[in-house]
Every structure is written in structure tokens, then in C-alpha cells.
Amino acid sequence: MVDALKKNGKISRKGPVVLVIMDGVGFGKYKEGDGVAAALTNNLNKLYKTSPWTKLKAHGLAVGLPSDDDMGNSEVGHNAMGCGRVFAQGAKLVASSIETKAMFQGNTWTKLIGNTKTKNSTLHFIGLLSDGNVHSNIENLKAMVLQAKADGVKKVRVHALLDGRDVGELSALEFFDPFAAFLKELSDESFDAMIASGGGRMVITMDRYNANWDMVKKGWETHVLGEGRSFSSAHEAINTLRAETGAIDQDLPPFVIAKDGKPVGTIEDGDSVILFNFRGDRALEITKAFEAENLTEFDRKRRPAVEYAGMMEYDGDLHLPAQYLVQPPAIDKTMAEYLCASSVKQFSISETQKFGHVTYFFNGNRSGKFDDKLEEYVEIPSDILPFEQRPWMKCAEIADRVIAEVEAGKWDFIKLNFPNGDMVGHTGNFEAVVCSMEAMDLQIGRIYQAVSKAGGVMVITADHGNADDMFEHAKNGDVKFKENGDPQSKTSHSLNPVPCIIVDSAYNGEYSKELNAGLGISSIPATCMNLMGYDAPEDYDKSIINLN
Template sequence: MCVRPAVLICIDGWGVTSETRGNAIAAAHTPVMTALSKVDGQYAVIRAHGLDVGLPDGNMGNSEVGHLTIGAGRIEYQDLVRINRSIENGTFASAPALVDAFSRAKSGTKRMHFLGLVSDGGVHSHITHLFELLKAAKAAGVEQCFVHFIADGRDTPPSSATTYLQQVLDFTKELQYGTVATVMGRFYAMDRDKRWDRIEKAFRCILCGQGDVIAAGSPVSALEKRYEAGETDEFLKPMIFDRDGIVHTGDTLVCFNFRADRMREIVEAIGIAPPFDTKGYTVRELRLLNVPTDLSVVQFTLYNKAFSKLPVVVPPDSMDMTLAEVVASRNLAQAHVAETEKYAHVTFFFNGGKEAVLPNEDRVMIPSPKHVATYDLAPTMSVAEVADAVCTAIASKKYAFIVCNLAPPDMVGHTGNYKQTVVACEATDTAIGRILDACNASNTTLFITADHGNAEVMLDEQGNPKTSHTTNPVPFIMTGDNRLKFRVTTGGLQDVAPTILRVMGLPVPEQMTGKSMLLE
């Protein structure tokens, strides 16, 4: 079987818009992407948000659903939609994991905790899910309930946590149930790059009562004072508003983020084993911290197969015959390349939410910079090293398919630093140029797309820094043989995999509901 080799670049956070105000991509010098966007028949603009990636209509896309949809070649209703539907049809509170959690709390310490990101960003969590959990816990007869509030500031404006905190306070007051026990920024509680020093601060606040104790005044006022001191939501240092609300031995805790990647570390620390045993603490020191034991920790979705002993409120759907699985089924070699921040996206998510490495699949993880707190301080990140790895893989002629992620536009865009995001986009364009040259030298077809928008909108309507994703479409580019043309100039992320398979000369499985955009 003659297979045409292909490389797919997924740029993170590279949307398409004609608006130039606050557009870091338009401001950047990007000769490669600019030239490719002008090639007749090989440039299209495809949808990457809302229903087209299985999210609620109008919701901005994100890296998880973007890579999942690209790799699966179909639209799968995401966990957010599945959870919302269960709320709408009245089955949410009867999920076995929740029923068991409420029962354990009632028969044990009579204390329930809810931990998660509190916003309406819809990327990692949604505030309405917290409200439903509070109602369900009260209806189940659990005596006490405490909220551990993780502030957003990345998928929402950077100083908007006061709005969401007030909503929670108003809701619990009306419900006459529930207390906000702790508040902290996602910088501490939602790390995904094994920066255990950050997770430790969240851990010690939630479980050991160590943090800034706010003895008087309203929680909202406390946050406003933090804003005045220069802190923003993402970086809010841990605060304790109710000393009795920290997690005690025997308590039950439900994590309500539905997205897995940024919950794995905090759940490992709380629900599996604190990683700090070998990070500078002796067992005796941990005991002196009064770390609670015999906890019942519940995952909202399956955060990690290694956490299989922890109950799951919304178990995963299976997804078969993804792009990677089709390649593997033909005994062809493939490589998945990304830096640490986006490694899960080109492996776990791209492969349909599956951890297992496929036959003949090689995975390459390039370390993301660790010497900086935020990536605007290192705006090129490790994009050059990712390009090195991809070019080496192409030159080896070992692989029929290579997928890589280029992270800087999204990760630097999330900082709100416009100038440094311009630098990130330029570095990304340079990396694309190098990969393009390698593909041309080896008769390999290069495809370029993005998982969602971000860097093209860096200012909100008031002119303030915008750190969240967008609902803009993204590019889909095909390079190489000039005889290869798109039959249409619009589509969705679900159409990427079928198109690539057709160009490679591989069959498109019936499980893929996306359509090839190739003119044949």
C-alpha cells in the first residue's frame, strides 16, 4: 500500500479575524503563514467553537475539545454538554458516585466539600454545576457543606472573581446552605506541569488550614483588597474564610472541574498520596501538619486512569477509530510531539481521551520553560525545540504521520501581554517555516490548523487585556502538491482528520462523521 506521509501542525490559540485592533497575529511578522493563506485552493477557514466541537452553542473552544475533535474526526458532546443535559433532564443528582458520596457524608462526619474553578468560562468548569451540587447535597440531607473556591482569571477577565464569589454567596444565602471556606487562584490549585510547590500551597490551605486567615469583613472585600495590592484572580494567594471549613479526617470531597488535565495534580495530592513526602517533608512533619486521612474523594470526570479507585460522577464515553488509530491499524509508524504544557493534547486528547500508547506510536515531550512564573517572560517557550524534534522525525522517513502542537500563541496570549504575544506568534511562524521546509524536502504533505482562537483578540471592548479564548474560526491549510485542492473553503475541526486520511490514501472509517474537504 502506497501511503503519502503527512504532518499536522496544530497551532494553539491562532484564530482568524479581519479585526486588527488588539490582534497580536496581525501585528506580528509572519511571512510563512501569510504566504500560505494566499495559496489558491489550499487555504480554508473552519469552525472551532460551540456545537461544532460538542460544546454549548456560542461557547468558546478550548485546547481539549479542539484536539479531541481534530483527532476523532467527529463531533462528540463534551462533558460540559453531557452534564448540562443531565441537569436539564433531572438525572444529575442521581449519579451513583454522587449518591454514594452523599450517603457516606451523612453516615460519617456529616461534612461535604466541593472543590473547583468557580466561573462561567466553561473551559474547566461551570459555576452552575456548583450550584446544582449544593442543591443536591442539601436535598440529600448532608448537614454541612463547604466550598473551596478556585479563582479563574484566564478564561474570564483577570479581576472578575469578585463577581462569581458574590454569586456563590448570594446562592448559599438564598439556599440557606453552604459556606465558602477557602479561596485561591488557579495558579496554585490547577498546575499541570509538576510544579509541586504551587500544589503544596493549595494542599496546605484546604487540608491543613495554612493560609491568609480572613477573620473579619466580607470575602468580596478581601478580594478587592488583593486587587488593590496588584494580585489578579489567577494568582490570588490562598485565603481561609472559615477555619472549620478545611477538610477534616473522614470528610467527603467532590472535585467539580470537568476538564481533567489541571485537576490531576491536586487530586493526586489529596486523594491518592501527597507527593510532598519526597519533596522536603518527612512523614513526621506531615503528621504534625495534621493532614487529614480516610478521605472520600470524588472525581467529576475521570481525571486519570491511575485514579481508578476514586469514584467518577460522569464516566467517559469510548471513542473508537480516531485518526491515530486508523494509522496504527495499518501498522504505520506515527509521532506525536509537543512541549510539556500541551503534551496531553497531542496524546491523550488527540487519541480520543485514551492514555494507552498505540502500536508504532512514538511520543516526544519537550520540556516547557520552568524558570519563569508566566510565559510572557519566555514568549518563545520551547517552540524551536519542538520544531527541531519534528524536523528530525520527518528526516528519519520513519513516520507516515506526525502531529505536533505549537503552544506559544495560546500560552502567552493567556497572560494578556500583547507585545510578548506578538513575539510568540513570530516565533511560531518561524517554527512553521522550518517544518514546511522539511516537509517539502521529503515529499510530505503538511497540514496546519489550530484548536481555537486566542492571540487574535488581546483586548476587550473596553480596551482592557483579554486573556481568554475566542469564538473565531481557525485556519486549515494544506501544502505540497499543487494538484491537491480543497473543494470547499469552510468547514469544522471534525473535517480535518477525514481530509488528512484521504490525502494519505487511507480509508475514512464510518465512525468519523466529519467530511473530507479534499477536491477529488
């Protein structure tokens, strides 16, 4: 429980404070490939000219990641924007736990290894095979495989998902080939390790927010049952499927590795399974598939009795999974909790793809509301098809509802997430990204008119960059090109700063229009609290505005 916020006695607005999160929209470092700058965004351009704004840090240390070489992501970004402080996040916690050996001395690791040794069974690892450090890190997996061998495990199978989203779109073999060689070198008469299955992360296993359970079904059939097209190696599978489909890594079909006509790594009774992804949103559904007694989303055909664990606890309220290797950050005293304690009425909305970000992640990885009487959550169902085919996504529907709520005058604080910049940015389709930015800009213009008419304040920001960096660049800044002469697409997040625009039509000198510079997105909560007429908690990061 937290105490109610104190009034600052300086700002009072008739309308609500509306926080607009443009997911994946930053300031590009390069002109070439900056889908945000290339788009015709008359509304945002006008607001930059007429309203105070600044740039915020949204990656690395500013959001709790190990170093400033680490890209920000939607999970840690919304954590920071929701709690007003910086907590050590998944990548940093896992790296520390492995470095100190705390993971390998913990009860969960000991239990899963003991199960495998006692039953002479297989230890399986499922997860994203790259060094993107957003959902996973291949170095963590290598450390666990090495430790498993040292601990006496005799058989390891890796079910490896292709990334192409947090790393280069066609970089899979840069990870798969050396990793396969690593496993082969480790293998000997007493230790047998190999890749057993795989597929693109946007095709199998890693669905989120119940958007497309068919992805999880395909993952289950591939990893657990060993059903699907078989190949002699991951290298052969990736090359063959790329040639046949023309797909980039994240969209590659599933595959099974087989020897003598049989899958090399089905998951059987008595085995141990570790999901080595540390980020929660795309880990919950496959976790449910392993743990739920009665699964209604698809027919598992066979549910092996295994010891299952996640890298982290992916949902602290539902306690999923039941077993995990590393304790997640304990994020407390979030903005939403403070606002509820202060009787502030709050409305949160996005479409399915980012609904959990303005609710679960924004609330410190907490499911449910702090106060049913003061909060309302609305989810607009996302399209289930490639985002480059509908780059406008559901931004118009989100804007429709936000405008209706602003006009109704019920809420003191409204927050919304436009997923376009991130979800379309991940497709690597530059033209679609430009379209998505223009569609979003139209809706921002509509919301601006409604908020201004209501006498409210609009705070426009983002959780990280993506759409601002759509081409791969060499170290000298030159664009990299494919053999056909097209620019090489970049599908990962960027290290670029993000905007924060304060749009306050009722401004009357209550604060300086000279905004504080050099801050991170964890300063958003204190800023919103100030604009609602409250002092922020003393331990919150500094507000972007200075009250006069």
C-alpha cells in the same frame, strides 16, 4: 480494535504528512487586539498566498459543547482532531446529568451524601468559580449545593479558585459576591454553607502534566490544611490581594477564610469532597493528592480519610478518580488507532504544557500508545515561569526535533503542537502574544522547508482561538479601556474560526484546490488520512479536500 484503512489509490507522497497545531490561533473578529494579525508572520502570509486554505469551526456544537455560545478549548479540540467525529463533551454531559437529575440519583452522589449525613461531617466542593464552561460552570455548583441541602446535608464548604482566564481577567467578584450571597441566603439553623478558601488558578491546585507540583502543594495547604493568610471573606481577600500584588485573577495568591482566628473549612476525617471541575487535565494532580497512598511529589503533612469524587473520570485508562459523578464520553476509533492498524508510523511532539493534548486527548482520552513499535511520543519540558516572560516558549526546540525526524525519513505521520498562542494568550499580555506569534512563525518556516525538501505535506491548523482576541470589546465592537487608559485585556479563548492550510509541494492535481468550506476541526483526521493515501472511515466527518 479497528480494521486497516483502504488505500485511495490517488495520493502518494515520498515524505510524511506533518500536522502542525497552532494552539490558540484563530482569525480575529476585531482589528484591535488581534495578536495574530498584528504579528509579523511572513512565513504564514506566504503560505496563505501560495497554498489552498479554509476556515474551520472550533467552538460550540462543532466540538460537542452545549451551544455555539461556548468557547472551544484545547481538550475538546484535540478530541475532535483525533477522532474525526463530534462527541458530546464534559460541559454538555454534566449539564444534562444535572437537568435530568441523573447525577443525584447515581451511586457516587448517594454515597458521598450518605457519608456526610451518617458522620455529621462536611461536604466540600473544590473547583473553578466562573461560568467559563471550559473547566467548570458555577451553575453546576449551585445546583449541587441546592441538592445537598435538599438531601439533608448540614454543612457545606466551597474552596473556590479564581478564573480570569476563561472569563474576564478581573471578573472574580462578579462570581464570588453573588455566590457568597447565595450561600448566605441558603444557610439557616439546619444548613451552614460558605466559601472556605481560594486563590488564582495559575498559582494553586490546577497544575497539569506534572509541570509544577508546587501549585498542588499550595492548594493542598490552603484547601485541606487551612494554612495561609486568612481573611474574613473572599471579597476582602480578593480586594486586598489585588491591591497589594497588582495581579489579575488567575495569578492571585491563595487565601483562607477564618472566623475567630480559625479556618472555617479545613478538610477532616469523615468528610466528603467533590472536585466539581469536569475537564481532566488540570484535575488529575489534585486528585492524585487525595487518592495516592504514597505521594512523592510533596509532603501532605496530613491526609484526611475522606470520600473523594470528581465530576467526571479524568483518566479512563488509569481510572482516576476512583469515584466520579458523570460518565465521560466514550471516544473510540481514533485516528491513531486506525493508523496503527494500517501500519502507519507516527511521531507526536509538544512541550509539557500541551504534550497530553497531542497524545492523551488526541487519542480519545486514552493514556499510552496503541502500538509501541509504530508510535513515538516526545515531550519537551516547559519553562516553569510566567509565559509572558518567555513568549517563544519551546517552539524552536520542537521544530528542531521535528526537522530532524522529517530528515530521518522514518515517519509517515508527524503531529506537533505549538502552545504559544494559547498559553501566552491566557496571560493577557498583547506584546508577549505578538512576540509568541512571530517566534512560532519562524519555526513554521523552518519546518516548511524540511517537509518540502522531503516531498511531504504540511497541514497547518489550530484547536481554537485565543491570541486573535486579546482585548475586551463592547457589544458595539468598541474596545473597553481600564481607568489608566490601557485596553482591557482578554485572557479567555475566542469564538473565532481557525485556519487549515494544505501545504503540498508535490501536488499534481490529485485533489481540488477548492477546499470544502463550513466544516469543523473534526474534519482534520479524514483530511490527513486522504493525504496519506487512505480513504477515511465512513463515519468520520467530511474531509476538507475532494479527491479528483
